[in-house]
Amino acid sequence: MIPFQLPKANIPEPIDPETQVWAAKKDTDRKQIIDLLLKGDQVLVEDRFQTGLDLLASLKKNVFFNHKNLQFDEERQKRRIFRDASNRLLIPVEKQRIALKNAPEIGWLAKFYPENEVFFLPLPQIQGLNSSWQWYVKGVHFPTLDVEIHPYYGVYFPTRFEHLIIFDKWLKNHRLKKSSALDLGTGCGVLSFMMLNNGYEHVLATDINPNALISVQENAVKQQLEDRISLMQSDLFEGCNDRHDLIVFNPPWIPASKNEVSGGINDAVYYTDHELFTSFFEDAVHFLKPDGELIIIFSNFARINQLTDHHPVENELEKGGRFVLAERQTMKVKAGSQHTKRVDRRLDEEVELWVLKKSDS
Ligand SMILES: C[S@@+](CC[C@H](N)C(=O)[O-])C[C@H]1O[C@@H](n2cnc3c(N)ncnc32)[C@H](O)[C@@H]1O
Numbered sequence: 001m002i003p004f005q006l007p008k009a010n011i012p013e014p015i016d017p018e019t020q021v022w023a024a025k026k027d028t029d030r031k032q033i034i035d036l037l038l039k040g041d042q043v044l045v046e047d048r049f050q051t052g053l054d055l056l057a058s059l060k061k062n063v064f065f066n067h068k069n070l071q072f073d074e075e076r077q078k079r080r081i082f083r084d085a086s087n088r089l090l091i092p093v094e095k096q097r098i099a100l101k102n103a104p105e106i107g108w109l110a111k112f113y114p115e116n117e118v119f120f121l122p123l124p125q126i127q128g129l130n131s132s133w134q135w136y137v138k139g140v141h142f143p144t145l146d147v148e149i150h151p152y153y154g155v156y157f158p159t160r161f162e163h164l165i166i167f168d169k170w171l172k173n174h175r176l177k178k179s180s181a182l183d184l185g186t187g188c189g190v191l192s193f194m195m196l197n198n199g200y201e202h203v204l205a206t207d208i209n210p211n212a213l214i215s216v217q218e219n220a221v222k223q224q225l226e227d228r229i230s231l232m233q234s235d236l237f238e239g240c241n242d243r244h245d246l247i248v249f250n251p252p253w254i255p256a257s258k259n260e261v262s263g264g265i266n267d268a269v270y271y272t273d274h275e276l277f278t279s280f281f282e283d284a285v286h287f288l289k290p291d292g293e294l295i296i297i298f299s300n301f302a303r304i305n306q307l308t309d310h311h312p313v314e315n316e317l318e319k320g321g322r323f324v325l326a327e328r329q330t331m332k333v334k335a336g337s338q339h340t341k342r343v344d345r346r347l348d349e350e351v352e353l354w355v356l357k358k359s360d361s
Helices: 030-039 049-063 072-086 107-112 123-138 162-173 190-196 210-222 275-284 312-319
Strands: 022-024 043-045 089-094 118-122 178-184 200-207 229-233 244-249 288-299 323-332 350-358
Touching: 022 030, 022 049, 030 043, 030 049, 030 072, 043 049, 049 072, 049 089, 049 123, 072 123, 089 123, 107 123, 118 123, 162 190, 162 288, 162 323, 162 350, 178 190, 190 200, 190 244, 200 210, 200 244, 210 229, 244 275, 275 312, 288 312, 312 323, 312 350
Parallel strands: 022 043, 043 089, 178 200, 178 244, 200 229, 244 288
Antiparallel strands: 089 118, 288 350, 323 350
């Protein structure tokens, strides 16, 4: 039993159908619609779902025209313009279904908006709900787990597995029976389930994102592991009381740009401030048993793309006083697709597994 009241999920905010919008259909002048979206006006798709997808594709072409070999920051800027304009392209929802021809069926609409008769949602949000629903129904297979995980809406789950593979190897080499672990920033819970399958009796899984906790709870019940996992919505160690044999944190790896929206899945990828890591190490030392291990999973992605020189673990070790390095492992990330026009920013990427112990242990 999970002694925890599940939080309310973060879901896309429905838009009032009385909102002022322009209408778009298959034959509406596409250039005009793109200009309206870029200028800041909202446009409602009124005939087929495909009209929305076509408009989105034209908008993308317009924003990213001539975008080869952009610096990471320039690319980020274009992505922001596209994100803002595309979120003004609206889709009507009626009685928990998309009110357009040939639209996908999305189960989340009935779960999230049982009361709302008619409202609008931005097309990118609809796409997010749709792909999340597909993963939720089908499940995601990870090479380090025997059963699929069914991630809830708005929850980060890994699509590359190198960090799971090195963590799995580490767990298998440290198979001594251990009593408790803390999975800080659990996301879809993949690391928690790996620990429970590799000798840990009990895991406390925490996350700042409420949807992550709903996700882990549902999956724990599916895997009949709910007696061995506790959940807590928390910012870092807020609300933690006990000390653990192992604390694992796979934090966001990329410093956020000024315009990055925080919250939800973005908090899984971007960190706004180095303070996140300073506070993490400050508190971690109090919640680790004397001979416990602290694992941080990280990547050199931000460094190799010149986004920062700062490396939170190296900085902590250089400062000294709290932790010493027990082990460090790295694994090269598989190169991206050869067919994409984008620069492969992962060409020299390595994921890193850092194992620290308390300095005085
Ligand atoms: C890169 S994801 C890792 C998820 C999962 N542990 C994994 O390895 O797939 C980072 C996770 O940390 C969570 N997170 C970010 N900032 C946090 C904070 N201050 N406190 C708790 N969790 C946080 C995010 O919501 C996200 O689920």
